[in-house]
Amino acid sequence: MYTFADRRGTSLTLRPEGTASVVRAYIERRLYDLPLQKIFYTGPMFRYERPQKGRYRQFHQLGAEVLGDGNPRAEAEMLEMLTRYISRLGIKDASLQINSLGCNECRPGYRETLYSFLLDNKDGLCTDCLRRMEFNPLRALDCKIKGCIEVTAEAPSIVDSLCTECDGHFKAVGEALTMLKVSYEVNPRMVRGLDYYTKTTFEIVSSGLGSQNTVAAGGRYDGLVKELGGPDTPCFGFAIGLERLVMLLKEADVLRPAPLVVFIPLGAEAEASAAALIPGLRDKGLKVIEDFSAATLKKRMKKADKLGASFTVILGEDEIREGVAAVKDMRSATQEKVPFDTLYERLSRCD
Numbered sequence: 276m277y278t279f280a281d282r283r284g285t286s287l288t289l290r291p292e293g294t295a296s297v298v299r300a301y302i303e304r305r306l307y308d309l310p311l312q313k314i315f316y317t318g319p320m321f322r323y324e325r326p327q328k329g330r331y332r333q334f335h336q337l338g339a340e341v342l343g344d345g346n347p348r349a350e351a352e353m354l355e356m357l358t359r360y361i362s363r364l365g366i367k368d369a370s371l372q373i374n375s376l377g378c379n380e381c382r383p384g385y386r387e388t389l390y391s392f393l394l395d396n397k398d399g400l401c402t403d404c405l406r407r408m409e410f411n412p413l414r415a416l417d418c419k420i421k422g423c424i425e426v427t428a429e430a431p432s433i434v435d436s437l438c439t440e441c442d443g444h445f446k447a448v449g450e451a452l453t454m455l456k457v458s459y460e461v462n463p464r465m466v467r468g469l470d471y472y473t474k475t476t477f478e479i480v481s482s483g484l485g486s487q488n489t490v491a492a493g494g495r496y497d498g499l500v501k502e503l504g505g506p507d508t509p510c511f512g513f514a515i516g517l518e519r520l521v522m523l524l525k526e527a528d529v530l531r532p533a534p535l536v537v538f539i540p541l542g543a544e545a546e547a548s549a550a551a552l553i554p555g556l557r558d559k560g561l562k563v564i565e566d567f568s569a570a571t572l573k574k575r576m577k578k579a580d581k582l583g584a585s586f587t588v589i590l591g592e593d594e595i596r597e598g599v600a601a602v603k604d605m606r607s608a609t610q611e612k613v614p615f616d617t618l619y620e621r622l623s624r625c626d
């Protein structure tokens with residue numbers, strides 16, 4: 276965590292994630308009295324560790340939580356929303372992986388089993404895993420070091436150690452996802468760094484960012500509200516790192532800025548036409564700059580070029596009379612007459 280002393284020596288810690296804050300608000304503001312307890316948040320978060328590709332010390336997360344609902348279908352509903360959101364953004368290669376981390380009944384047993392397995396195979400583990408296995412052996416399943424991946428490939432699976440309750444819950448999540456036509460894969464190696472997670476955990480992974488491939492992650496954390504002093508409340512949620520999401524969108528080439536259009540009206544009548552046309556185009560998402568100057572057309576075209584315009588729209592007397600605009604594609608330097616009512620279609624087509 277990013278912890279430092281302020282000028283008076285008071286120790287401050289910047290929040291590393293949003294879930295604990297949501298839970299605090301939930302308890303302090305008695306949000307459990309609300310009929311619907313679905314919450315989303317977005318904001319800056321902080322980490323102290325050395326930044327890597329797509330990771331910053333100050334980053335932004337978007338997250339959502341459903342509180343007070345332990346039904347597996349509530350999880351599937353949220354996962355359906357999340358996968359739909361990610362695919363709508365244009366990330367096509369994302370896939371959903373789910374796992375169960377069990378509960379206080381069954382996880383300790385699995386920990387023991389895994390610990391003995393790791394102890395028997397400790398020669399193949401990295402120093403991090405050797406250290407971590409003493410207090411959280413599950414983290415070895417998560418290790419990205421080749422030797423550890425090889426060793427743990429043979430490790431007993433947590434999915435086989437679940438108690439009846441967790442096993443039934445996990446199967447029900449799978450069935451609910453299938454009902455919603457959300458495809459998923461069970462990945463028994465997926466664990467979470469935070470130990471408040473119980474039962475279902477998940478990640479949405481994309482091959483876009485090399486080894487740093489998690490787009491969104493989350494899971495069930497049924498014990499946290501009670502641990503922080505609230506009523507016993509089942510919870511499920513996720514978080515998305517926005518900087519990484521933006522990187523993926525850039526890689527997928529879906530984050531293209533809207534083409535810039537520069538309007539060049541010639542004369543008062545043309546200015547009135549420009550005024551009538553521009554707001555509608557901006558409404559539809561085009562970036563439009565109007566050149567108000569009275570300079571020569573040549574100078575105004577030059578300026579539009581400097582601004583990086585994809586198109587210039589020249590409105591002269593002849594054009595107005597015909598109800599058309601002279602649209603110049605600045606890259607190909609071709610010009611064509613486009614009727615006012617198809618102007619948006621032409622300008623939004625940037626080829």
Ligand SMILES: [Zn+2]
Binds near residue numbers: 438
């Ligand atoms: Zn269990």
Ligand SMILES: [Zn+2]
Binds near residue numbers: 402420
């Ligand atoms: Zn390791």
